[in-house]
Amino acid sequence: MLEVRDIHTYYGDSHVLQGVSLSMSRGQVVGILGRNGMGKTTLIRSIIGFTSPRRGRVVFKDRDITAWPSNRAVALGLGLVPQGRRVFPSLTVMENLEVAVKADRGPWTVPRVLELFPRLRERGAHRAGKLSGGEQQMLAIARALMTNPELLLMDEPTEGLAPLLVREVGRVIQSLKAEGLSILLVEQNLPLALRVADHVHVLSRGRVVHSSAPDALWRNEEIKARYLGL
Amino acid sequence: MDFWISQLFNGVSYGALLFLLAGGLSLIFGMMRIVNMTHGSYYLLGGYVALTVIWRTGSFALAVVLGALTISLVGIAEWNAFLKRLSGQELGQVLTTMGFALIFQDLALVLWGGDPYTISVPAALSGSLVVGQLYFPVYRIFIVVVAVAVALVLWLTLEWTRIGAMIRATVDDPEMARGVGINVYLISMMVFALGATLAALAGVVAGGFVGVYPGADFEILPYAFVVVIVGGMGSLKGALIGSLMVGLLDNFGKALFPELSYFTLFAPMAAILAVRPTGLFGRA
Ligand SMILES: Nc1ncnc2c1ncn2[C@@H]1O[C@H](COP(=O)(O)OP(=O)(O)OP(=O)(O)O)[C@@H](O)[C@H]1O
Numbered sequence A: 001m002l003e004v005r006d007i008h009t010y011y012g013d014s015h016v017l018q019g020v021s022l023s024m025s026r027g028q029v030v031g032i033l034g035r036n037g038m039g040k041t042t043l044i045r046s047i048i049g050f051t052s053p054r055r056g057r058v059v060f061k062d063r064d065i066t067a068w069p070s071n072r073a074v075a076l077g078l079g080l081v082p083q084g085r086r087v088f089p090s091l092t093v094m095e096n097l098e099v100a101v102k103a104d105r106g107p108w109t110v111p112r113v114l115e116l117f118p119r120l121r122e123r124g125a126h127r128a129g130k131l132s133g134g135e136q137q138m139l140a141i142a143r144a145l146m147t148n149p150e151l152l153l154m155d156e157p158t159e160g161l162a163p164l165l166v167r168e169v170g171r172v173i174q175s176l177k178a179e180g181l182s183i184l185l186v187e188q189n190l191p192l193a194l195r196v197a198d199h200v201h202v203l204s205r206g207r208v209v210h211s212s213a214p215d216a217l218w219r220n221e222e223i224k225a226r227y228l229g230l
Numbered sequence B: 001m002d003f004w005i006s007q008l009f010n011g012v013s014y015g016a017l018l019f020l021l022a023g024g025l026s027l028i029f030g031m032m033r034i035v036n037m038t039h040g041s042y043y044l045l046g047g048y049v050a051l052t053v054i055w056r057t058g059s060f061a062l063a064v065v066l067g068a069l070t071i072s073l074v075g076i077a078e079w080n081a082f083l084k085r086l087s088g089q090e091l092g093q094v095l096t097t098m099g100f101a102l103i104f105q106d107l108a109l110v111l112w113g114g115d116p117y118t119i120s121v122p123a124a125l126s127g128s129l130v131v132g133q134l135y136f137p138v139y140r141i142f143i144v145v146v147a148v149a150v151a152l153v154l155w156l157t158l159e160w161t162r163i164g165a166m167i168r169a170t171v172d173d174p175e176m177a178r179g180v181g182i183n184v185y186l187i188s189m190m191v192f193a194l195g196a197t198l199a200a201l202a203g204v205v206a207g208g209f210v211g212v213y214p215g216a217d218f219e220i221l222p223y224a225f226v227v228v229i230v231g232g233m234g235s236l237k238g239a240l241i242g243s244l245m246v247g248l249l250d251n252f253g254k255a256l257f258p259e260l261s262y263f264t265l266f267a268p269m270a271a272i273l274a275v276r277p278t279g280l281f282g283r284a
């Protein structure tokens, strides 16, 4: 359902992604691993269209979306949980959910996401900027689900969360996977990524340096030491 | 005492006029980061178009509607042809919008000449309300009523509708707004058109009060920018309070210390910005 073909992405003159290719099929969870600054977020930005690649192609559902504005990509079925949550701080929790453009292709509605995140219901009328980090993360996931994505891009959803909340996010990801949602998951929490992913890629300096099944990576001490700092 | 009340009233009604001009400018600033030097031109052209409509038809209501609509089309055209391509390039925006401002200034001179005109207002809006010794021009009351109505509609739309929430989301984080599917281009164009419409409305209304004349555009533009900067970019509440402050300071300054009127206007502004660099209600 997603195919990234040899993309090169720049910020100004700095050549960050240097020929990344990967593909995933419907219902899969694919993990992207790699140390800080290796280009994981840039890969997500390239796919959603925040920073379009200068060369190469992003093909989603058989459409070439490489140069599309993000809102069109979202309309086609991409969803984004960005790094750092980026909830709309001056909007209430409810408004954060309501501004997301709904597509009627999927099951997600406000009542249904509130069922998944009961804590957000109590906070409905609060400004999102006043929520705790964990609550903001839940809201960022809930907001992305409101667009009824077919492929969810998640960029470090457990970053900076307490262990209890990390487990809760892990459970949510598992349950979304069980419903058949495809997920491209950037994650520095290796155990979590290996538990939920069907396949993993390791990024280093803007290139994919390792691709395998999760358990093969778990057993590969050399790759883990060299590229993940373990 | 009478002096104070009537000056207060004059200040408030000038503030109301400024709010019509600056409310849209603030939204455009906050949402698109466009420093729109053409905003004063919409004010001027709105007044001139209304003048022509009045000459042809004699209808003040029609002049208001056509003046505002025509200029909204001008704004949409300018935004589509140039400004949407210049997002994030402040210098390019300032030069482009300044260029348009100069073109519109000359165009107005060619089409309407150099004489000052006053838009004649309907009988129902002329005359004064007399309370004891005090005279309150009905037309100035009308301006205050229009500004209050506009502020109310804008506030209700921004705070209580889905499209309003989308606008606020775009002010918060335009990139992420796209990332949840919001068509930021379309919303920006609508807000830009709304700002142009309100500026034109201000120009039409001002035409019956201070008149329509060459140079009115660049005369009022600094006031609008002061309102936006003091109130805080993108904040409707800020624009409202900023307009009132500027209206009152300008009016009392001119009445009490005519030779120092710029000082009495700008010194308090500088003081506010020293304490709150993002303006009264602005976010960093
Ligand atoms: N807006 C930007 N402008 C210029 N350079 C950038 C920008 N964003 C990221 N970079 C650089 O691009 C490289 C890749 O950054 P990226 O954010 O994709 O890394 P990452 O793998 O997501 O890191 P992290 O794990 O810290 O989130 C880094 O060297 C970073 O400094």
Ligand SMILES: [Mg+2]
Residues within 6 Å of the ligand: A040, A041, A042, A083, A155
């Ligand atoms: Mg990152």
